[in-house]
Amino acid sequence: MLLRKVLGVFLIYAFLLPTVAFAQTAGAGAATSAAPAVKVYSAPKEAIDKIKDEGMNRSQVMQTLSYLTDVIGGRLTNSPNMKRANEWTRDTMAKWGMQNAKLEAWGPFGRGWSLKSFSAQIIEPQTIPVIAFPKAWSPSTKGAVTSEVVLLNAKTDEDLNKYRGQLRGRIVLISDPREVKADFDGFGTRRNDEELAKMAAAVPEPEGPGRRPQQANSPQANQFFQNFVMQAKRVNFLLQEGAAVLVDISSKGSGGTLFVQGAAVSQEVPARIEDIFGSNSRRLSPYQKEAEVKMLPQMTMSIEDYNRLARMIKLGVKPKMTVDIQTEYHDDDLMGYNTVAEIPGTDPLLKDEIVMLGGHLDSWHSSGGATDNAAGSAVAMEAARILIASGLKPRRTIRVALWSGEEQGLNGSREYVKQQFGEMKAGAQGQPATLVKGANYDKLSAYYNLDNGTGKIRGVYLQGNSAVKPIFETWLAPFADMGAKTVTIQNTGGTDHLSYDRIGLPGFQFIQDEIEYSTRTHHSNQDNYDRIQADDMKQASTIMAAFVYQTAMMDEKIPRKTVR
Numbered sequence: 001m002l003l004r005k006v007l008g009v010f011l012i013y014a015f016l017l018p019t020v021a022f023a024q025t026a027g028a029g030a031a032t033s034a035a036p037a038v039k040v041y042s043a044p045k046e047a048i049d050k051i052k053d054e055g056m057n058r059s060q061v062m063q064t065l066s067y068l069t070d071v072i073g074g075r076l077t078n079s080p081n082m083k084r085a086n087e088w089t090r091d092t093m094a095k096w097g098m099q100n101a102k103l104e105a106w107g108p109f110g111r112g113w114s115l116k117s118f119s120a121q122i123i124e125p126q127t128i129p130v131i132a133f134p135k136a137w138s139p140s141t142k143g144a145v146t147s148e149v150v151l152l153n154a155k156t157d158e159d160l161n162k163y164r165g166q167l168r169g170r171i172v173l174i175s176d177p178r179e180v181k182a183d184f185d186g187f188g189t190r191r192n193d194e195e196l197a198k199m200a201a202a203v204p205e206p207e208g209p210g211r212r213p214q215q216a217n218s219p220q221a222n223q224f225f226q227n228f229v230m231q232a233k234r235v236n237f238l239l240q241e242g243a244a245v246l247v248d249i250s251s252k253g254s255g256g257t258l259f260v261q262g263a264a265v266s267q268e269v270p271a272r273i274e275d276i277f278g279s280n281s282r283r284l285s286p287y288q289k290e291a292e293v294k295m296l297p298q299m300t301m302s303i304e305d306y307n308r309l310a311r312m313i314k315l316g317v318k319p320k321m322t323v324d325i326q327t328e329y330h331d332d333d334l335m336g337y338n339t340v341a342e343i344p345g346t347d348p349l350l351k352d353e354i355v356m357l358g359g360h361l362d363s364w365h366s367s368g369g370a371t372d373n374a375a376g377s378a379v380a381m382e383a384a385r386i387l388i389a390s391g392l393k394p395r396r397t398i399r400v401a402l403w404s405g406e407e408q409g410l411n412g413s414r415e416y417v418k419q420q421f422g423e424m425k426a427g428a429q430g431q432p433a434t435l436v437k438g439a440n441y442d443k444l445s446a447y448y449n450l451d452n453g454t455g456k457i458r459g460v461y462l463q464g465n466s467a468v469k470p471i472f473e474t475w476l477a478p479f480a481d482m483g484a485k486t487v488t489i490q491n492t493g494g495t496d497h498l499s500y501d502r503i504g505l506p507g508f509q510f511i512q513d514e515i516e517y518s519t520r521t522h523h524s525n526q527d528n529y530d531r532i533q534a535d536d537m538k539q540a541s542t543i544m545a546a547f548v549y550q551t552a553m554m555d556e557k558i559p560r561k562t563v564r
């Protein structure tokens, strides 16, 4: 999923964008049919038992995960690894008997990037290997750079000026040191009964104006903007001054775990928060070709190594490092691709309708992207495999989609949904956005997403769609003894179901146990196969298969929220 911190800012900013409200429907299928009440379909027990048996006793989800994370590895959008993952998932699903397995273009996105070689160590006052990782799309250093390490301590323009003329060829630390705290609570957590009961009891969020503008004027929004501006000035200054390598501290984690994402690009300092996001933004992304000359070679360092360097500098020591970052850009194909494959429907009247499931296949680059989100991709593939192996014949067509570009803003799913189902077109000044339906808008029943890590499914978010509640409660009942029983009206964000939800199509993300997602794995160098919980993945695949199967079997489509 996308970084939660950034998402918070998107929420703050959301009031500035054209928005549309989707009301809850009182009855089933209000947008497309005249059905007076929700009819709750439930598959025969034998069908659910078949799914459980295949999913829990003959699972292949861990083999899929091992190939994706161990052999293919990190899958940065448009990298050669991402392309391999697209092709391997396509071929694997075809081998399982799925139809129309293919890559579908959604781009253009931008250039690919891969790391060719990397080393970093402190060489004075003594040799100390450090834990660090180049940021995605970082340019290369000019060979190995050996230089004094400078700590840029600049909170104001005047502070910055003090460094003028002193940074050429230097390795520069640009973050504040961060305190390391002992871990008394442990890394891993599961949701407890109290938390789940609270989610089940949640009421729909109030609609209408009021909440979001308050958030926009919040001290947090102002603080975010001030920090953003100063960070932009620091990056611009370092590029102007000709620094050799930019080093920041891992924003969280310790003990060898660092969290690393895309490279910082030098660009115009924004005057208003509107200039950062939305249609006014002219911000360059590191995967655009034009950004290459506006970036310094850069890396993120683990907290203990960074803090030690900073403390040495404060004590008057002048540490030296040697850093060698060698990277390669891939410009041969700037298009982004999703992997798509189908189990064709068998009912002459319903086979043109579609039930979708998926997760994003792209990841950040410093590890195998296991919990984010080989897990969700492998589970979606496995759910389809379970249905094929069980010999069940879905009435509607079931389509797996494995997205790319998710980490850069839900790009793969958003563009796919636009191509297939429609989009919200911004209204003129002050006017609400309107829904422009695509050719298949009325053919989709629902989309189910998995992208909250390796934790088992504990239930499902209704995304404000209360008409679906009795259906999902019925479908979860056979899985209560496996820990999944909570249906909450709440929304959840940060991942690809939003691409559906924002145009009024039923898109759902399951409630999952957290395990070590925020503390250890999400966008870190430790998001590896070893952090995956095998039994959780089997459970999730089985439940996803049962949800998708029953969505494909019911007479009606899943009820929709109505556009108003």
Ligand SMILES: [Zn+2]
Residues within 6 Å of the ligand: 001, 002, 003, 372, 407, 522, 523
């Ligand atoms: Zn993510």
